Amino acid sequence: MSNDVFANGREISCKKADGKTICAFPDVCMTPPTSPATPMGVPVPYPNTGMAKDTTKGSKSVKITGKEIIKKNVSHYKTSYGDEAGCATPAKKGIITGTIKGKVYFKSWSMDVKVEGKNVVRHLDMTTHNHKSEIGNESIPWPHVDSMSIDMQKACAADIAKEKTSCADYKPKGDNDVCVDAGLDEGITKSKSWAKSKSISAKSNACIKARRCRLAPYSKKKDGINGCCPAQTADHLIPKSSFYKTTVKKGTKLTGWKNYTASGAPCICAEGGTNTQGTHGLRHTHHKINGPAKGTMVSLESQASLGAKGVTEVFPESNCNEECIKNQLIQGHKKMTSGKNKDAEIKHSPCGTTMDPSELTTQIQTMAPSGAR
Structure with missing residues (x-):
């Protein structure tokens, strides 16, 4: 079944979509050292990715293809991927949030299309990654990309x-x-x-x-x-x-x-x-x-x-x-x-x-x- 439901000419993001935020960078995490000289670990920047399938706290009464829609300041991706190696100690992971595989929050949305009283998130809206508390470990917003291929990710890596x-x-x-x-x-x-x-x-x-x-x-x-x-x-x-x-x-x-x-x-x-x-x-x-x-x-x-x-x-x-x-x-x-x-x-x-x-x-x-x- 198609997910082609649009707001302002851009596809609305929902749990059923193929949505992903690819290669958000940098997510700096403390990574296990190669020698005992740095017991707290080495700060290493990781690219971080979030998936629409991990959407949580979405809409309840209005759905697309039977799944919840992402809403402003309510919904998020419950996990992210790519920084798993950044776990030097149980207490020191992401240098800002102290976590890895943290939540993904949206930072932009439609200004005039709402579901259940909240603005909906669309293709190309912005995100920050690896949240545990209010501030994300990766703080440079990059577009929310529903259907970018791996080839595009590679082509844009140097520009990012x-x-x-x-x-x-x-x-x-x-x-x-x-x-x-x-x-x-x-x-x-x-x-x-x-x-x-x-x-x-x-x-x-x-x-x-x-x-x-x-x-x-x-x-x-x-x-x-x-x-x-x-x-x-x-x-x-x-x-x-x-x-x-x-x-x-x-x-x-x-x-x-x-x-x-x-x-x-x-x-x-x-x-x-x-x-x-x-x-x-x-x-x-x-x-x-x-x-x-x-x-x-x-x-x-x-x-x-x-x-x-x-x-x-x-x-x-x-x-x-x-x-x-x-x-x-x-x-x-x-x-x-x-x-x-x-x-x-x-x-x-x-x-x-x-x-x-x-x-x-x-x-x-x-x-x-x-x-x-």
Whole structure:
């Protein structure tokens, strides 16, 4: 039986789903030493995984495929996996919570869809892992992923580790605000010179560069953690118009995409208030000049590949794994179609500025930090 029940265009998380939160990192636990010199153990960071099958305290009166639904601040996964080796002593395991295989709690949810008076959790909502008390041992939230493959986990592993290292001093792990440090804490100004200045600022900050590799739904709060910074634009790597027969304003969606929502679609954080300014504009130009004719019907996979290629070429300093970006796009959009429409086509729908490829390369270089030009 299908579990395809959606809130805001994203599948609702329930105990019957194939949901999992993969490779949340780092879950630092005290691990038995190789010599008696360190009797309390050695702190080792572990990737941590939670499974929907371990859902507890879910809904009672409303169910999906006969199983409970996950609710805000009530439900959780009763256990997690991956840190079993971190048990140096009965009293010293996780360095913060003192436990291993702890609970998984959700940190984001639908704002307007509720079950039994509580907000429901959806595909791509955020989690923290290895809880015993209120604070989780793994405190960097990563997307709740219902159907990511092992291949995607492998493709994204280096990007996940890079974000952890580059953003260690920034919230939510540290005390600093990355948006302030990168000069991206102000609102957007629709000016080419402003967009160029902010593009250079963003490309100069190691944490901002690393967080580009993690796509987030358009609607995420602009705090530099769950979503973009205030001075950035959440850019749909696959334009929202790709899912409509004519225009978004007319509102008629293509066959198979009735559950598509622009707010839930995966986006990259770019600079520029319009699709012709800053890195936002250059990314749109790449999409426009490297794709087929406007209106051509194409596969989701081909547009995901084009979008991922645009990220690696417009944001080379981020060094994102192209396959990781592609897989995030595919999985983030496939949750908005179902059943016989799993392979539904979309249209190539470019916008922005047209320019020669060599000119695009030159423009990308002008927005690089001074030491990288």
